[in-house]
Amino acid sequence: MIVVMKPGATPAQVQHMVKQVEALGLKAHVIVGTERTVIAAVGSKRDGNKESLESGPGVAEVVPISAPYKVASRELKPEPSVIVAGSLSVGGAKVGVIAGPCSVETEEQILSCAQAVKKAGATALRGGAFKPRTSPYSFQGLKEDGLKMLAAARDATGLAVVTEVVASEDVDLVSKYADVLQIGARNMQNYRLLEAVGRSPRAVLLKRGPSATIEELLLAAEYILDGGNPNVMLCERGIRTFESHTRFTLPLATVPYLQKKTHLPVVVDPSHGTGHSYLVAAMCTAGIAAGADGLIVEVHPDPEHALSDGYQTLNFSEFEEVMARCRRVAAAMDKVM
């Protein structure tokens, strides 16, 4: 951390701040410049409290240097992590593909989806049973009935099941049926829920919140890792910007940036990331060419009649075509899919 003093800060103010830095267990180096003095604070402690120094006398600003996350950091574990959950493997040379409908609607729907996406090359099945919906008047999911349908589809196809959990009290129930617990974007900073999945034996797919910084995403992962669960996949699903021609803006530079900062694998969600089915194919290939470790894609037998998210969902033949193209791009990236 660097404490930047205002021009004209008095020696007493500088001395005061040096004591504050030392009170945090850090070592203070005072550097007197021609215009202003800065105090470099070094040490191994990382915590969220340091910014309080900014209200100190004569302080212009406080500039953090170390990232506040530890276990997620690539500095700590240089080799990339590979997460395996049933048929799904994400990380390393293999690109995992999670596909299926936004919501589980009926037994036939989810089973036909599972068979179709498996045939096209997907390695896991997605489907929502607990649906967080912006409006209280929208379809909220089939809950445990939906989970049972997912498990049945897994029994029939062998595909690992990825499904969302929206509250800490549901983690045990969802863990009974699912292979991977998805934390949705709206819950990325629901810390009680992060702590609960941190205690679960299931792998976790943690989606980036639409206005979360990368540091906040990694600190959310840190909650899960710190809770004892090492199997965390990160998911870029688009951020909120001024752009309105897409539902969210999909920032694919997140992929190489995360891969530099963390050992956790990175999955891209082109369905939410664009919000329009006609943009999904290009963002699937672009995601792989950006180096993504996996994709998660919404697929439905009849998107026009889907109970949720139909406008961003591929039908079976569109998905098959996308997968064929993705395999060629993955090969060009020396990846297997």
Next chain:
Amino acid sequence: MIVVMKPGATPAQVQHMVKQVEALGLKAHVIVGTERTVIAAVGSKRDGNKESLESGPGVAEVVPISAPYKVASRELKPEPSVIVAGSLSVGGAKVGVIAGPCSVETEEQILSCAQAVKKAGATALRGGAFKPRTSPYSFQGLKEDGLKMLAAARDATGLAVVTEVVASEDVDLVSKYADVLQIGARNMQNYRLLEAVGRSPRAVLLKRGPSATIEELLLAAEYILDGGNPNVMLCERGIRTFESHTRFTLPLATVPYLQKKTHLPVVVDPSHGTGHSYLVAAMCTAGIAAGADGLIVEVHPDPEHALSDGYQTLNFSEFEEVMARCRRVAAAMDKVM
């Protein structure tokens, strides 16, 4: 809702979409323009499903017309709501002021805060006992001990207590001690929590998420109202933008815009909205001059040593000065403070 067809959409495609509109229980009006055809769909149903029409054949886009919230809408209840919770009244001619520390730290701290902010003119006490923190390594709050300290401060000063609840399973506990349940920005779309406070007898202060649209904020309020709790105050606390000289960007036009769309009162949070104590005073007066029904301000006896958010916190004498100025601006706006 307006379904805009592509130029060149065939009559069969238009006919298909008319049937889809009617299947949603709406009436379809086909308007043939010189370049394209649009279908106006009218009716009283409001739901979140309509966008699925966008994946229909020949459709260019779907433009919603009605806002999807109902109970929160000013169209439904034209007169503004006044929310009263103990000493706090928000809405109408009176400006409510909620002040206190970010976190409850000790009995002395919270009691001295309560006395100081009351003396300066605050009408409620804030203080966090359950703290959602970005990092798992930061101070997480005193939990029930903190709630007890808040209740003791209320007993001593008569100030209503406003404090955050972070999980549905804590709602009963927090309701035992608090007058107003605060839903933090990160939990604005934690629907399980919204449903739980919807069943509580306590008033609710609902903070806007940093990337939530106004429509999403009102739909979050709708969850609480729909659950049976009519006492909802909305809080603008800043949004995430490209600006980095402030922690968030405080968009004060939210105040008159919300007042046009909803009858619920609007509170402004200049502490989180700026993230720097030297900007708080100006945003307090500006908030009132924008027409805010209330303010929520972080105040601490010694911000430099606060366990959280010290950089955006006023000390007692700063707060007193801010309140004196605010009273003059409120009078200029024909409000009482």
Next chain:
Amino acid sequence: MIVVMKPGATPAQVQHMVKQVEALGLKAHVIVGTERTVIAAVGSKRDGNKESLESGPGVAEVVPISAPYKVASRELKPEPSVIVAGSLSVGGAKVGVIAGPCSVETEEQILSCAQAVKKAGATALRGGAFKPRTSPYSFQGLKEDGLKMLAAARDATGLAVVTEVVASEDVDLVSKYADVLQIGARNMQNYRLLEAVGRSPRAVLLKRGPSATIEELLLAAEYILDGGNPNVMLCERGIRTFESHTRFTLPLATVPYLQKKTHLPVVVDPSHGTGHSYLVAAMCTAGIAAGADGLIVEVHPDPEHALSDGYQTLNFSEFEEVMARCRRVAAAMDKVM
């Protein structure tokens, strides 16, 4: 500037970077931490080249410390500047008010506007003769004819004329008729134009670009100041964010933040800042309560038939009402209006 080395950077890499820092004419202080080494580079040179160090071997990132602007800086000139141009005075205890139509349309229109806004209390007249328009098919302004009409309105009312200049080759022409040259938001980084107005004897109203940082705004001002023209007013007119219920998001914390960083006065534009006439009144009062040195407001005799920007324009009686309220808020802020 702080050069942060990666954990594991070699002594040779650190030594290499020290030499690079010294080659820039700065002094290098090496601070060896437990996890990483940082190099603090101090000196009085400010230039835009330093970030190139980031591509050096073993470098994690480069963190700037000093702001790169000089003449605009409050560190250099602690007392606020007051800019006077004819009847307009901005800065200090007086709030200047610039009002008038988006575009000059006819002699009668601009004259009636000038008379109406003067009567309501405005101290300068705005009106566009050269109009930068998003679409090539929109009305582009009356050009020199419009300038003549503005000058005639000044002759009739005594109000100073504020009007936009869009190209360096027009600066002399516009300077002939105008008291204040406005640089529009789209041209904030049109450096050739900034240099040209830097050589003009007229005062300049420099609008912030919709995605410009405060540092970029101050560096744009620096171009004008560095060119020899000290009479620069800054204007906050809204930034582009994810919000779509307003045309732009008006971040009023810009006002106290700028006043801390620069001696130049700050004007707020609630018309462009909201894009809806029903939000303008609240943002005028809020702007003054945020401490603004001036307002610029769009006023037209018949907004519904304005050739541009009618949706964000006040009519005469609305403006009169706004001004009456603003005077009361200004008084509460110990300002004169």
Next chain:
Amino acid sequence: MIVVMKPGATPAQVQHMVKQVEALGLKAHVIVGTERTVIAAVGSKRDGNKESLESGPGVAEVVPISAPYKVASRELKPEPSVIVAGSLSVGGAKVGVIAGPCSVETEEQILSCAQAVKKAGATALRGGAFKPRTSPYSFQGLKEDGLKMLAAARDATGLAVVTEVVASEDVDLVSKYADVLQIGARNMQNYRLLEAVGRSPRAVLLKRGPSATIEELLLAAEYILDGGNPNVMLCERGIRTFESHTRFTLPLATVPYLQKKTHLPVVVDPSHGTGHSYLVAAMCTAGIAAGADGLIVEVHPDPEHALSDGYQTLNFSEFEEVMARCRRVAAAMDKVM
């Protein structure tokens, strides 16, 4: 355009608005819903004035339906345009690659760059002679001397020259030396400049402004096309968002979205789009896999000592490696590079 009336708008207000719509030369269809009335206005006129209707009596909002650009529209010209300028061909099956330094610095530098990027597979040379710089104290370019060095490098290698023009008065001069005139992001809405390049015989590379919507970008292109120059390439170079780990956020969904809306080819700039050389390679491959018609990449013999933008610039061997990978991805996309 759809004029949405407020609930409770009177028949007289509706009638008034019908007349306003007709006064714009459009046909009005009144649709009476259960909650509100909407007026659909159809016709072939496209102009920027319609929003003024929003200030009409009883109007809730005005929703545009037709895009305001014409000549750039894919509706008008369904087949994609291929732009050829000397050795550079962009559009169709071939991916063009423009590479070279941010600034032309010396004859040796630009010549060695030209030879290196040609050898690696680039089809055009970039290099700035007129440099728009955020700070007046930064290096501003070699101006005509730089143009001459670029022309000499073209003579030596056969590579087409792409270089920026920053002011209308320079268009003739730059056109003398360059094959493609680049309009920088800061000048995307410098309409005088757009008109000037619209009259030039040279092709134009138009960069998207960092906060420009796609509609604004296409309207900027429309200025050039409308001026008589059909050879316009669009360039996505990143937008300004809350993300700070990259210089800009590179939204690659722009590529397929633009290709749906316009016939003009789309070039991606991963150097400005990320601002960090270690992210450029992944965004080059991702750009191609998103379907881009071209790339523009900053390359310098010694990025650490570049006079500008060194932190986002590749050296020769990095660029060679990137190109080798890009060729494989292009082949996987059935493109030639």
